[in-house]
Amino acid sequence: MTDTSAALAEHGIRLRDHKTGNHKTTCPNCSSTRRKKTDQCLSVTIEDDGRVVWNCHHCGWSGGAGGEGYRPIRERRTYRKPERVENPQRPETLYGWFTKRGITQAVVDQFGIYKTRKWFPQTNVEEDCLAFPYEWQGELRNVKYRTVAKQFRQEKEPEPVFFNADSIAEGEDLIICEGEVDVMSFAVAGFQHVVSLPNGAPSKEEASDKRYEPFGTHWEELVKVRRILIASDMDEPGEMLAQEIARRVGRDRCFRVRMPAGGDVQCKDANECLVDHGIEVLRECVAQAEPWPIDGLHDVEDFAVDVMDLYHGRGPRPLSTGFYELDKAFKYIPGQFIAVTGIPNHGKSRVIDQIAVQTARLRNEKWAMFSPETGEANHVADLCEIWAGQPFYDGPNQRMTESDLSSAMLWLNERIFLLGAVEHTPSIDWLLERARAAVIRYGVTNIVIDPYNEVEASRPEKLTETEFVSQLISKCKRFAKHHGCAVWMVIHPTKMKTTEDGKDPVPGLYDLAGSAHWRNKADAGLVVYRDYENETTFVISKKIRRQPICGRPGSVKFEFIGADRRFRDYPDSYATLGSKDGA
Structure with missing residues (x-):
C-alpha cells in the first residue's frame, strides 16, 4: 500500500x-x-x-x-535506544545549579545527571544543557535535555517510559509528578518510588494520546502499586494532567498531593516547596495527600470546581453517537452505565458496533468489548464491514477487497480492543480488571459487555439473583465513575409472548432477565426493536437520567442498508414516547 x-x-x-x-x-x-x-x-x-x-x-x-515522511498512526513503531555517554561531565557548576534548588550531589549522582551540548530546534543553535537519562530494566531508553533558559528536547524516536521507571514497585505507593527535578526533590525528602512523564502537562485539551504513552509501557507495574499519589503542578495544566492520570489508573486509589500556599502565593511544585519550605514541609504534603475524593463524605466545596466547569461548559459533555437523529433521544456521558436490550437478532449488538466505529472516527474514542456470543473473529469481521461500508462475504453486493480488509483491521487495531477468556466463563470482577488494564494501557473510554448472561453468575447461597444483579451493576457504575468510562451492558429480555397479529412485542426495561434493577439503576436504557414486516428498526430510549442534555425518551427509525452493512437513521423520525408516531 x-x-x-x-x-x-x-x-x-x-x-x-x-x-x-x-x-x-x-x-x-x-x-x-x-x-x-x-x-x-x-x-x-x-x-x-x-x-x-x-x-x-x-x-x-x-x-x-500523507506527504513526505508520512507514517500512518497505526504503523507498528520502532524505538531507538540512545548510546551511553562514556565519562559523563559533572563539573562543580552542575552540582552548584542543583544545590540552589535544594538537591544534593548524592541525588544528582544517583540519577546519573550530567552536562553536555546539544542542538536545540527552538533556538537553532548548539547549547550547553543538562542531560536526564531515562533508564528502565538496566537499559537506557531515552535522554531528555534542558537548557538554562528551559528549552527542552529528547532523543529521536525514544521508547515512551517514565523517568525513574525502575522505582515502580508492587505493593508500594507511587508518586507521579510533572518533571525530572520534582522527582529528584522527592528523592531528597526520602521518597523512593517517584516517576514523571517525559512531556509534562498539557497546555490545552488534546486529541492525541502521545503524552500518556508511558502508562501503556508500564501498565503491568502500575496495576500492582498500592496507591497513586498525584503531585502534578498546582496550575491549570497540572490539574488537567492530574485528572487524566486519575481517570486512567482509577480514582478509587488516587490521592492528590497539594503544595502549600502562603497568603496569596501558591507554591507551584515539589522543587519550589523544597526550596521555599524545606524537606519536612514536602514530607507533610505527601502525608496529607487527599483521597480522590474522600470516599462517602463530601462538602459543597469538594465539587466547586466541577460545578463551575458545568456552568462554563467545561464539564463532561454529552457525546454524540454519530447518529444525528438518535442524538435527540440519547447521548451519553463518560461515567454512565447504559443498559441495552432487544429481542435476539433484532440488531442491538450491530447498533453498538456502529456507534463504536462512528465515535472512533468522530472523536478517536477507544472501546473495549466483551462479545463471546458473536466470537472474536466474527466480531472483527462485523466491525470491518461497518468501517469499510462493504460486505465481508460474497453476496448480491461486491464484497470488500483483501486490501480493504487489511486497512480496516489496521485502523480498528488502534481503537477497538477485545476482552474475553478462552478457558472459563469470566466473572464481572475478572472483566473489569481487564477493562482497567485497557484504560491504563490504551486510554479506553467505553466498555461493552455483550451480553450479561455470558458473565459468570455464581453467587452465595443466601444472595438472591436480584441482589446479585444489584451488586454487579454497582461494581460497573463504580468502575465507570472512577475511570471516566461509559459501561454498556447488553441484557436479553425474558421470554415474551407474541402479540395477536404474530409480532414480537417491544420489550421494556422491566422485562429484562434477572432483575428490575436494570431499569432502576441504569443511567440510560435503550431498546433495539426490528419490525420485519416494514423492514424498519427502532432504537428507543426508555430511560434518560440526565434530561434534556442527554436527550429525551423517544424512538428513532432506522433502515439497515445491506449494500454497506450499516444502519441509517431516518431524518426527522424522532418521536417522543407515547406519541402517535412513537414505537
Missing part, C-alpha cells in the same frame, strides 16, 4: 485511483446517515508530494495526511 492510499485508508476515504489532482467521493463521516448516501460530497485533493487534503461540503469534515 502506498503512503497516499495508507493515509486515505486510515481515515476511511476510498477513491477509484490515487492520481495527483482533485477527486470526489462519499464522506465516511456522514454519507451513511444521509438519504442521498451516494452523493459525492467529499472533495479530495492529492498533491504532487503525496499529501492529501479533504473537505466535506455537507458535514464540514476536513483534514489532511
Whole structure:
C-alpha cells in the first residue's frame, strides 16, 4: 500500500485511483446517515508530494495526511535506544545549579545527571544543557535535555517510559509528578518510588494520546502499586494532567498531593516547596495527600470546581453517537452505565458496533468489548464491514477487497480492543480488571459487555439473583465513575409472548432477565426493536437520567442498508414516547 492510499485508508476515504489532482467521493463521516448516501460530497485533493487534503461540503469534515515522511498512526513503531555517554561531565557548576534548588550531589549522582551540548530546534543553535537519562530494566531508553533558559528536547524516536521507571514497585505507593527535578526533590525528602512523564502537562485539551504513552509501557507495574499519589503542578495544566492520570489508573486509589500556599502565593511544585519550605514541609504534603475524593463524605466545596466547569461548559459533555437523529433521544456521558436490550437478532449488538466505529472516527474514542456470543473473529469481521461500508462475504453486493480488509483491521487495531477468556466463563470482577488494564494501557473510554448472561453468575447461597444483579451493576457504575468510562451492558429480555397479529412485542426495561434493577439503576436504557414486516428498526430510549442534555425518551427509525452493512437513521423520525408516531 502506498503512503497516499495508507493515509486515505486510515481515515476511511476510498477513491477509484490515487492520481495527483482533485477527486470526489462519499464522506465516511456522514454519507451513511444521509438519504442521498451516494452523493459525492467529499472533495479530495492529492498533491504532487503525496499529501492529501479533504473537505466535506455537507458535514464540514476536513483534514489532511500523507506527504513526505508520512507514517500512518497505526504503523507498528520502532524505538531507538540512545548510546551511553562514556565519562559523563559533572563539573562543580552542575552540582552548584542543583544545590540552589535544594538537591544534593548524592541525588544528582544517583540519577546519573550530567552536562553536555546539544542542538536545540527552538533556538537553532548548539547549547550547553543538562542531560536526564531515562533508564528502565538496566537499559537506557531515552535522554531528555534542558537548557538554562528551559528549552527542552529528547532523543529521536525514544521508547515512551517514565523517568525513574525502575522505582515502580508492587505493593508500594507511587508518586507521579510533572518533571525530572520534582522527582529528584522527592528523592531528597526520602521518597523512593517517584516517576514523571517525559512531556509534562498539557497546555490545552488534546486529541492525541502521545503524552500518556508511558502508562501503556508500564501498565503491568502500575496495576500492582498500592496507591497513586498525584503531585502534578498546582496550575491549570497540572490539574488537567492530574485528572487524566486519575481517570486512567482509577480514582478509587488516587490521592492528590497539594503544595502549600502562603497568603496569596501558591507554591507551584515539589522543587519550589523544597526550596521555599524545606524537606519536612514536602514530607507533610505527601502525608496529607487527599483521597480522590474522600470516599462517602463530601462538602459543597469538594465539587466547586466541577460545578463551575458545568456552568462554563467545561464539564463532561454529552457525546454524540454519530447518529444525528438518535442524538435527540440519547447521548451519553463518560461515567454512565447504559443498559441495552432487544429481542435476539433484532440488531442491538450491530447498533453498538456502529456507534463504536462512528465515535472512533468522530472523536478517536477507544472501546473495549466483551462479545463471546458473536466470537472474536466474527466480531472483527462485523466491525470491518461497518468501517469499510462493504460486505465481508460474497453476496448480491461486491464484497470488500483483501486490501480493504487489511486497512480496516489496521485502523480498528488502534481503537477497538477485545476482552474475553478462552478457558472459563469470566466473572464481572475478572472483566473489569481487564477493562482497567485497557484504560491504563490504551486510554479506553467505553466498555461493552455483550451480553450479561455470558458473565459468570455464581453467587452465595443466601444472595438472591436480584441482589446479585444489584451488586454487579454497582461494581460497573463504580468502575465507570472512577475511570471516566461509559459501561454498556447488553441484557436479553425474558421470554415474551407474541402479540395477536404474530409480532414480537417491544420489550421494556422491566422485562429484562434477572432483575428490575436494570431499569432502576441504569443511567440510560435503550431498546433495539426490528419490525420485519416494514423492514424498519427502532432504537428507543426508555430511560434518560440526565434530561434534556442527554436527550429525551423517544424512538428513532432506522433502515439497515445491506449494500454497506450499516444502519441509517431516518431524518426527522424522532418521536417522543407515547406519541402517535412513537414505537
